[in-house]
Each structure stands twice: as C-alpha cells, then as structure tokens.
Amino acid sequence: MIEHSKANAPANDRPRGGIRLHGVGKTYGEGEAAVHALTGVDLDIAPGELVAILGASGSGKTTLLNIIGGIEPADTGSIIVAGQDISATKPTALGAFRRDHVGFVFQFFNLIPSLTARENVEVIIELTGRGDRRRVSELLAAVGLADRADHFPAQLSGGQQQRVSIARALATDPDLLLADEPTGALDVATGRSVLELLQRTSRAGRGVVMVTHNEAAAEIADRVIRMRDGRVVSAEINADPVDAATIRW
Ligand SMILES: Nc1ncnc2c1ncn2[C@@H]1O[C@H](COP(=O)(O)OP(=O)(O)O)[C@@H](O)[C@H]1O
Numbered sequence: 251m252i253e254h255s256k257a258n259a260p261a262n263d264r265p266r267g268g269i270r271l272h273g274v275g276k277t278y279g280e281g282e283a284a285v286h287a288l289t290g291v292d293l294d295i296a297p298g299e300l301v302a303i304l305g306a307s308g309s310g311k312t313t314l315l316n317i318i319g320g321i322e323p324a325d326t327g328s329i330i331v332a333g334q335d336i337s338a339t340k341p342t343a344l345g346a347f348r349r350d351h352v353g354f355v356f357q358f359f360n361l362i363p364s365l366t367a368r369e370n371v372e373v374i375i376e377l378t379g380r381g382d383r384r385r386v387s388e389l390l391a392a393v394g395l396a397d398r399a400d401h402f403p404a405q406l407s408g409g410q411q412q413r414v415s416i417a418r419a420l421a422t423d424p425d426l427l428l429a430d431e432p433t434g435a436l437d438v439a440t441g442r443s444v445l446e447l448l449q450r451t452s453r454a455g456r457g458v459v460m461v462t463h464n465e466a467a468a469e470i471a472d473r474v475i476r477m478r479d480g481r482v483v484s485a486e487i488n489a490d491p492v493d494a495a496t497i498r499w
C-alpha cells in the first residue's frame with residue numbers, strides 16, 4: 251500500500267501539461283528503406299489529463315511519446331506542449347524544454363545501479379538544477395519507499411525500482427510525466443502500485459501520458475488513444491475511469 255503524502259499534492263495550482271499536436275509526421279530512413287513512424291497525427295489533450303496510448307508493437311507509440319517529450323524532432327506538424335511550441339524550438343533548446351517541463355519513466359527503470367534510491371533522485375536535482383534536495387525524503391515516502399531510501403536498485407523489487415524512477419521523474423516538479431510501458435516489466439500487484447502513482451500524479455494536476463499494451467491498465471485513463479500504422483485511429487474520452495487501486499488483469 252502506498253503511503254499518502256503531500257509530496258505531489260496539488261498545492262492549489264492549476265492543472266498543467268496540456269498537449270496540442272497538428273499534422274505531426276515522422277519518417278525514419280529514406281527511399282525504399284523509409285519507415286513512416288507517424289503520419290498526420292492530431293491530438294488535443296487538456297492539462298492534467300491521464301492519457302493511455304494503446305497499439306500494436308511498431309504502431310508509433312514510442313515515437314509519439316518521444317516527440318511530445320522533446321527527445322526526438324518531428325519532420326512535419328506543430329507540437330505545443332505545456333504551452334511551448336516545441337516544433338519551433340531549436341534542437342539545441344530542447345534540452346531546456348525537457349528539463350523545465352517533462353519527467354520520463356521507462357519500462358526498464360533506467361536507475362543508476364551504483365547509487366541508492368535516494369541518490370538516484372538527488373542526482374536529477376543536481377543535474378537539472380530544478381527541485382529541492384530537502385524534498386527527496388518526502389518524494390520517496392510518497393511513492394511508498396520511505397524505508398528503502400538507502401537501498402541500491404539491486405536490493406529492490408521491480409515495482410520498487412519503478413517507483414524510485416517515478417520519484418526521480420517527479421523530483422523536478424514537471425508539468426508532464428511521460429511513461430513508456432511503465433508496467434511492462436512488472437507483475438500485477440507491483441504494476442498496480444505504479445498505476446496508482448500515475449493516476450495520483452494526474453489527479454494532482456500534472457499531465458500524464460502512458461504507453462501500454464494492456465487494455466485493463468488503459469481503463470484508469472481519462473482518455474484512451476489507439477494507434478495503428480503510425481496513425482491515431484481514436485482518442486476517446488473515458489467517462490468513468492477505473493480507480494487504479496482496484497484494477498485487475
Ligand atoms: N530510430 C529508428 N530508426 C528506424 N526506424 C525506427 C526507429 N525508431 C522506430 N522506428 C520504426 O518506426 C516504427 C514505429 O516505432 P515505435 O514508435 O517504436 O513503435 P511502438 O512503440 O508502437 O512499438 C516501427 O516500424 C519502428 O521499427
């Protein structure tokens with residue numbers, strides 16, 4: 251059970267992390283080898299929404315997430331994230347956009363093995379110059395790891411490691427949390443605790459976009475986006491999102 255804390259609480263601020271895409275396209279390679287990873291993607295996502303992206307392997311989910319997060323440039327289209335037009339932002343300025351607005355969570359956690367849980371969070375604060383070192387204990391408590399702060403990744407379960415990586419992503423107080431298959435390497439119980447955290451982050455007013463293979467996980471979302479062959483085939487609002495604490499798959 252995750253301990254509830256004010257670490258990511260709303261603090262009376264307005265929801266953040268809206269996304270508006272228009273005509274976004276991305277092709278890898280050239281000529282006969284060209285792969286159209288994204289074609290004509292339009293999306294309008296309100297601040298604070300919890301979005302799930304579903305689609306077969308190769309349908310363009312990761313490419314879309316990376317473009318939203320300013321990790322990769324698109325070839326065409328306009329991309330406005332957290333109020334910034336990143337399609338007009340020079341590649342050299344995208345680092346500052348990511349640092350100031352986005353937190354990333356990956357399928358295989360990407361923690362630094364030689365650092366403790368606490369140090370994995372602190373290092374991001376040092377590197378970005380954002381966030382507050384004094385809040386690291388609070389962040390680890392918020393993800394249910396108060397008593398694991400001085401453990402190394404190898405001493406933690408997969409679910410615990412993923413919760414460290416969420417604490418790390420939240421340490422800079424991002425507008426938007428982007429998670430690429432965050433439960434893909436986890437069993438049901440630990441996956442559920444990760445989904446609870448993502449839902450709580452969204453309810454605290456941050457945008458959250460999660461790529462998943464899992465229809466049950468997508469039921470916690472406010473909006474479900476389905477992709478096929480580089481296109482968004484639907485982007486339906488979920489009128490009645492499931493509480494992540496009750497999810498089964
Ligand atoms: N760096 C890359 N170079 C060449 N092709 C790529 C690259 N990244 C992704 N692709 C291709 O783009 C398509 C979409 O990939 P991706 O966005 O990773 O899909 P998904 O995350 O849905 O599995 C796939 O056909 C994939 O092989």
Ligand SMILES: [Mg+2]
Pocket residue numbers: 311312313430
């Ligand atoms: Mg992918």
